[in-house]
Amino acid sequence: MERKISKQPIGIYIHVPFCVRKCYYCDFLSAPVDERTKEQYVQAVKEEIYSYQENLKAYQIQTIYFGGGTPSLLTAAQLQEILFCILEVGEIQDPSSLEITVEVNPKTMDCKKWKVYREMGVNRISMGLQSSHDEELKLLGRVHSYDDFCRCFEEARSSGFQNISIDVMSALPNQTLEQYTETLERVCALQPEHISSYSLIIEEGTAFWEQYGPGKSLEQQLPGESLEREMYKKTKTILEEYGYRRYEISNYAKKNFESRHNTSYWIGTSYLGIGLGAASYFDKSRYENTRDLATYITHAANSEKRVVHKEVLTREDQMSEFMFLGLRCMKGISRKTFAQKFGHEVEEVYKNEIASLLEKKLLYCTEAGYALTDYGIDVSNYVFMHFV
Ligand code: SF4
Incomplete structure (x- = not known):
């Protein structure tokens, strides 16, 4: 009798390193590019996925996460091509329990795109809002307004999405506790299933670093440590009042709506990171892809040239x-x-x-x-x- 070997769970992360334009605080691997580059990238991502055909035989895919960058900047057809490629190469035990998340920027969505997302099986949406105040959004260099976000949220709901996460940010320059509280309350009033709240960090190499970095002219406009702490505490108080439970330092969810994909990072489940600069953890090793777009596009299927860092964990x-x-x-x-x-x-x-x-x-x-x-x-x- 053939013995059935049980497969290990794995999460798949696809990095889409493109954005409409660079936000002033952002140090993620992302940049604006033309349509031709996007298409070349999609094909390269597919080649990388196919190159994992053998490795994936030992695993069962539990979650798929399109992050970035702005994955919703790809056409729905491009996203679908990548998703179908994963489903072709990897094994899924029960499609109804597969969590498929797409990060979206409110400025990049329309009704047609929502419809295709639903049809292709996307069942979790992560929206970057950051603030409900247009002057703060402008200061951050975000391309959307609060109204754009509200419209986008409503469209997602009316298209049938029942699992939506919203990202907000605290400790912005000149932000008061009242302004931050207002953002939290407006977000809670929409009743998303999940909310992530992060403090702004001024990273070297960003436009913000030149203005708000140590010793720079506008550094004084950042909230001091005690206001930052107050904002942090307020997050928990308000979100709990609205029925969200903190399950990770920066993440809150309604019951049973914790992000399964992100949780898998914290509990040590294997994950495969596909795309520019993506990191993977499987077979007790960590891998990191090149951060050079031209190299990635040319050598996506060749691990010798694509992987720039490999570390076997002791x-x-x-x-x-x-x-x-x-x-x-x-x-x-x-x-x-x-x-x-x-x-x-x-x-x-x-x-x-x-x-x-x-x-x-x-x-x-x-x-x-x-x-x-x-x-x-x-x-x-x-x-x-x-x-x-
Ligand atoms: S949308 Fe996100 S990834 Fe893109 S530049 Fe802004 S913060 Fe960075």
Whole structure:
């Protein structure tokens, strides 16, 4: 009798590195390009997917995530081509349980596109709003207004999307607590299923760095640390009032609407990153694709030339990742899972770290293991450093 080998779960991430124009704060790998380059890129992505035909035999795809950049800048037909290619190459156990997310920019959608997205099986939408104030959107260099966003949200709903996530940002230059609160309340009033809130970080190499970076002329316009903390705390208070539960440091969801794809990063599920600069984690190794568009387009199917970084994770690396990624989730890490994965009790491996963090009240004991306290969330990077 043939023995059935159970396949491991995997998530697929497709990076679409194109945007209408560059937002002033953005350091993601994305840029405006012409239609011809977009088409060449789509074909290259398909070639990369086909090159994984053998590797994917050991896996079962659970989630597919189109991120960027602005994936909705591709035509619906291009997105569909990529999706069909994944479905052709990879195995899916139950199509009805497959989570397929597309990140969209409100300025790039229309009714026809929504319809095709639905038909091709996209069942989760992630919309970048950032602020409900047009002057803040303008300051950030976003290409859409708040009205554009509201229209886009309504179109998504009327096209039948029942799982929508909205991104907002706090700690913007000159932003008051009232303005940020207003954005949160307007977003909650729309009742999306998921909300992500991130603090603005001034990254080197961005237009904002030149204005708001350390020692630069407008640095004083950034909210101070205490206002930033207040905004952070307000996020939790308001979102909980509206029925959202924080399940990760920056992510909130209605019951059963947590992002399965993003959660898989934090719990150590394998993922395959396809596209320019995309990162993958499978077979206990990390891989990173080239960030050079011309090289990617020419050599997408050739891992020798496409992959610029490969790292085999040691057992210590894997344990460390289990801890600092797992602790990002509010339910924390499980002692039992740690022991099953690594053959040791977590307290044996991280005896001093756990004792010290418990004593400082940065961690607490849960029924299953350990999780961050509210104070631990505030200083999460300090906590994570203990496991790196
Ligand atoms: S839309 Fe997103 S990825 Fe594109 S430039 Fe703006 S922040 Fe960056």
